[in-house]
Amino acid sequence: MNPSSLSERDQQVIWHPYTQHQQSEPPIPIVRGEAALLYDDAGNAYIDAISSWWVNIHGHAHPYIADKIYQQALAxxxxxxxxxxxxxxxxxxxxxxxxxxxxxxxxxxxxxxxxxxxxxxxxxxxxxxxxxxxxxxxxxxxxxxxxxxxxxxxxxxxxxxxxxxxxxxxxxxxxxxxxxxxxxxxxxxxxxxxxxxxxxxxxxxxxxxxxxxxxxxxxxxxxxxxxxxxxxxxxxxxxxxxxxxxxxxxxxxxxxxxxxxxxxxxxxxxxxxxxxxxxxxxxxxxxxxxxxxxxxxxxxxxxxxxxxxxxxxxxxxxxxxQKRTCIEQIQVITKRNANFLKETLIKIDPDLIMNPRTIGTVLAFELKSNRHEYVNLVGSYIRQEAIKQGIYLRPLGNTVYIMPPYCISPVQLEKIHQFLLSLPRLIRKNEQG
Ligand SMILES: Cc1ncc(COP(=O)(O)O)c(C=O)c1O
Missing domain, CATH: 3.40.640.10 (Type I PLP-dependent aspartate aminotransferase-like (Major domain))
Known part of the structure; x- marks a missing residue:
């Protein structure tokens, strides 16, 4: 690691929330965001599938909100x-x-x-x-x-x-x-x-x-x-x-x-x-x-x-x-999640994907594992695999969920759904390995 990299400087001075620093990977330096995407300092893009701890609803660095913030800061x-x-x-x-x-x-x-x-x-x-x-x-x-x-x-x-x-x-x-x-x-x-x-x-x-x-x-x-x-x-x-x-x-x-x-x-x-x-x-x-x-x-x-x-x-x-476009975006995500659940997720591997459910823009399920100790580690494994594919997920233990910003594009949502479908294969490969 470059000694002057942001990750290294971070590790010298920062204590992160909900982080076991003895085990965690160095944090990824994020330099900018745009709509549902976050970009790191090497130019890699990540779909923010959990709206940065559930806060972001209209996407990152939204110009309309940014301008209102700027105007207010001046006044x-x-x-x-x-x-x-x-x-x-x-x-x-x-x-x-x-x-x-x-x-x-x-x-x-x-x-x-x-x-x-x-x-x-x-x-x-x-x-x-x-x-x-x-x-x-x-x-x-x-x-x-x-x-x-x-x-x-x-x-x-x-x-x-x-x-x-x-x-x-x-x-x-x-x-x-x-x-x-x-x-x-x-x-x-x-x-x-x-x-x-x-x-x-x-x-x-x-x-x-x-x-x-x-x-x-x-x-x-x-x-x-x-x-x-x-x-x-x-x-x-x-x-x-x-x-x-x-x-x-x-x-x-x-x-x-x-x-x-x-x-x-x-x-x-x-x-x-x-x-x-x-x-x-x-x-x-x-x-x-x-x-x-x-x-x-x-x-x-x-x-x-x-x-x-x-x-x-x-x-x-x-x-x-309150704009019609946003209300429609929420409806579209709700519908796509529901269809994905009903038509694909529920059938893919019922032994491994348990209790799939959805409400509004949230979709969740539990991952089952034969190896007990693995259940606790499965979340961090999935997070790392998702990052490699340009998606930011943060499972809660073995509960995998998505909660994207409402502006997420159909292609981006589809990419997340496809990643979720690949989990049984990934998990089985990892358990065997
Ligand atoms: C339902 C609910 N209440 C309260 C909180 C706490 O909010 P904060 O993290 O901003 O303190 C959270 C955070 O996840 C939450 O989900």
Whole structure:
């Protein structure tokens, strides 16, 4: 390796997220992006099949968003968001509140998905305290959920490898299974039996993403939301991933009859260009914080709350998302994934490709292996093989999935599908070797 290469300089000074540096390959230096492609310093192109950790929806370096960011940076790059306000923050809230599925009245900004969740949890807990019902202090969440990496968001996430080291520091949460068509009565009975203690119920609507791209049924979730609402439990929809078109509709909650009291947004909110989190709540929740008693204030804020450049990027991304072309792109990917699954993937090698499934622009399946230890390594093996073929994938253990930017071309999507079809052959060859 050239001693002055970016990879080598990186390895001297950088600690990467979710990376075991003792085993990992040197990172690939990316110098530019265009639409669904990323280019490295040697000119190699990679199709970004997972939208750079699920954030990028309109493609990389989109000129329309880039221009709006530039214009905003020239006018106002940042300003403290207490005592001051600005047009991009207000306009983005106005536009989002209009399209969010629910009766949301106020928007609270932060700067990533985990903080959007922290804000939601703190709002819900303090809501009950402000209402002088402090006994409502438990949180209900789904097993296998993933809500982020800060302590609050880790606490409400499924416990496992990611949270193990911190187990003693996580607060108690009531965990239930996701609805599966058979456990509805049992889950509803559990909620009713503990209702007096439960402040809020947090869920990823329809799709548990980092927990393994688990798709679950809308009707079952709706029934749980109904029970929660009948028992005054605040419902928190974590749409950090599912928001902005991922599951086919603008927001996954739009497929449900019962709407949330709080909704968490991030990732696609800026089209994947700037860090921004947003938590919207109903008027009832906001009103519970209005008081002459200072203790009822929501004491939460981040230095970059409602950063004007991020909000301007959010507005630009929303402009693109609401265009007919983008809505059609989402429909085309949804249809192509569904056809690919039904006509080819499901038949290719059922012994190896398990539980293929799709929702909106997401397609996933598990890879089976005869060699147990290999299951854990299969993800990194596939990632390396994909890179050789100009595709960026990042399986979750043995769960292989794709989640491309909406602007991906049919040819690029086909190339990813063909790669997925080649996996049984690759895996068998590797297991024999
Ligand atoms: C549903 C959900 N909530 C919250 C988060 C955390 O977001 P961030 O990584 O921006 O902190 C994620 C990230 O993957 C997520 O998928």
């Amino acid at each position: 106002l790059e940042h300003v403290i968001f207490t005592g001051f306000t600005h047009e991009p923050a207000v306009q983005l809230a106005e536009r989002l509140l209009k399209i969010l599925p629910g009766d949301f009245k106020k928007m609270f900004y932060s700067d990533n998905g985990s903080t959007a969740v922290e804000v939601a949890l703190k709002m819900a807990i303090q809501y009950w305290r402000n209402k002088e019902q402090p006994k409502r202090n438990k949180i209900l969440a789904f097993r296998h959920a993933y809500h982020g990496d800060t302590f609050g968001s880790m606490s409400v996430s499924g416990r496992g490898l990611f949270t193990d080291a911190f187990q003693d520091f996580l607060f108690d949460v009531l965990f239930i299974d996701t609805p599966d068509g058979e456990n509805k009565d049992q889950l509803n009975a559990f909620i009713r039996s503990r209702a007096d203690e439960i402040a809020c119920f947090i869920y990823e609507p329809l799709l548990q993403a980092a927990g393994g791209m688990r798709i679950y049924e809308a009707a079952g979730l709706d029934a749980l939301l109904k029970t929660a609402k009948e028992n005054q439990i605040l419902c928190i929809a974590d749409e950090v991933l599912t928001g902005f078109g991922r599951t086919g509709t603008f927001f996954a909650s739009a497929s449900l009859t019962h709407t949330a009291d709080i909704i968490c947004l991030s990732k696609g909110i800026t089209g994947g260009t700037m860090a921004l989190g947003a938590t919207a709540c109903t008027g009832d929740i906001f009103d519970a914080f209005l008081s002459d008693d200072r203790k009822k204030t929501f004491f939460h804020g981040h230095s970059y709350t409602a950063n004007p450049i991020a909000c301007a990027a959010g507005l630009a991304s929303l402009d693109l998302l």
